[in-house]
Amino acid sequence: MEKPVIQVENLSKAYQIGQIGTGTISKDFERFWQTKILRKEDPYLKIGQTNDRSVKGTSNIVWSLKDINFEVNTGDAVGIIGKNGAGKSTLLKLLSRVTSPTTGEIKVKGRISSLLEVGTGFHPELSGRENIYLNGAILGMSKSEITRKLDEIIDFSGVERYIDTPVKRYSSGMYVRLAFAVAAHLESEILIVDEVLAVGDAEFQKKCLNKMGDISIGEGRTVLFVSHNMSAVNTLCNKGIVLENGTIAFNGTIENSIDFYLKNNSNNAHKKWENNQQPTSDFFKLLEVSVLDKNSRVSLNHLISNEVCIEFIYEVLKDNQFFTHGFNLFNNQNIHILSSHDKDSNNLITPVSKGVYKIKVVIPGNFLAEGEYNCSFAIMRYNPFHVEFHEMEVVGFNIIDEIGGNTVRGNYTGKFPGLVRPLLNWK
């Protein structure tokens, strides 16, 4: 019989949005009067609102998490996935006791450590060794425990030569290595990890992933892991929880969870924002984005040999602007496939005045591999380089595989690996 080490019951967390400041003394008093003296319900807490950011809430309190229930068993590695704003970070914060729940409770068996950031509390003036002690103690280790593990930590970090140098002289890579080394040697039974692996070079990332794998599989400890990186979640975890608008949308094995997430996160080939909802920056407002086929029709699915055209319609809000366009393409594992910008844009030479404009980018056929993609859109300037605007996940599309003379695959029908599938010349 498996025993739960974490049991979450009816967990909810409400956040107040908007201004929290001097204006609230009277409201605070009213709330105090209503709830504590008159024993009535909190007048400023409206129950039943979900945290859907695209719909404007009527109260200034949003439920970041609402009635969450789940259990985690010993030795499980649970991947928590969901879109931005789904409540992942809030759940992590509650689990790591950084903030406390509005209602409900979390029961925990064993020591729990959280890694929402590497190197919390590092002091630049202290040496690497001193920082290991400080950081370790902040993460909950006792001094004797750290002393016992010191050699192991230094060895893992690979910065032995500089261990008595103040960390302000470290390169950022060394800093992160040392910080992760401390975290990796925590002895708690439960480890909560945020996307801290997105740091360091590839070799060190691999080392971290291996260490994480050792922790959950090798040592039988429990790991909760939040990441956008589906391949990392897939390799590290055996269970998955999909969060959507503050509620649990799916809870099961990691494969099923990822499937569910991707299906529900299905791409949208056309997006037109409502008034006042458009992503906006100082002088720029994105109005509409469409994925078009070669006949300029909006289309979600594209055959692998066909070109894909993405059209962005935007408004410039101020006169005399210089800028150019760029976009990033990600696949469904959230791997960054490519980045491109309009380096010869006229907008860099002649100033753009107020108005609505249109720009198209064409991704050639026989270039991307089959799968789901989504793209971001950016506006930037050079000299000095400055990103004025960047909106993630504006639209998405699917590349559908085909077989035949016109494709990279040709007549081969088996599994075709690789992130991209460009048609190359063989001579």
Next chain:
Amino acid sequence: MDKVKSSKDWDLIIKGSTSLFDLKFNDLWKYRDLLLLFVKRDFVSFYKQTVLGPLWFFIQPLFTTIIFSFAFGNLAGISTDGLPKYLFYLTGITSWNYFSDCLTKTSTVFKDNASIFGKVYFPRLIMPLSIVVSNLIRFGVQLLLMVLMMVYFYWFPVSGTSFQLTNGLFLFPFLVLLMALLGLGLGLIITAMTTKYRDLTFLVTFGVQLLMYSTTVIYPLSYAKAKGYGFIVELNPMTGIIECFRYAFLGKGEFTLGSLSYSIIFTLIVLVLGIVIFNKTEKNFVDTI
């Protein structure tokens, strides 16, 4: 799987509302190493500062003493109870500085450490406690200055003045503790309130300045009493402590059990109140700061 589990099966239950007096002292004890490491951090970063860094600790009380002696001693002609003027002011400044340092530094704990507190849990009380202990370094430096000045005035006495050490010195550690706890208690209350009402920080900066004038830093209690304002001055809980401190080192000052007891009771009430409010705030302050 048996769903019925008693709370004893769990090592930790995280929930929204806990008892007001659930102060988690055992948690605090578990993290005692962290407290020492924070103190060590402050100590080391203090030493690694420029040469002038520690020197400022000398300069500030020294110049304040000189200005006070000039303004209040020479110009205003306020008596110093027959003590050498410099010594009189320096004892007041040294003890007041420790108290006000504890108060002002702990009163910004939440704001200063928001980034750490937002990322990892440890009993938040560790931080203000470490500040109070770290402040002992500066207090020690100023105490050293005071002792040096006592030695100087011992060898080169100013005519018409005298001072002597008394057995009140045995109370010295206790007095330091009292100042620390009073500053800590007030600081905790203020830091908890500043997470919501930011304007309080302004109050602290000049409030502490003003409070100094309502206690016996620049005048002896006997002088205030002679003028008929003794009861106002005695309302300030620091008065009993500073008088006792001055009596211990210089042999003058109105050290009575009554005023010291008042200070002790005041400190305990403020401290308990401070810890309760602080604990209440620490759970959710990350959402508002």
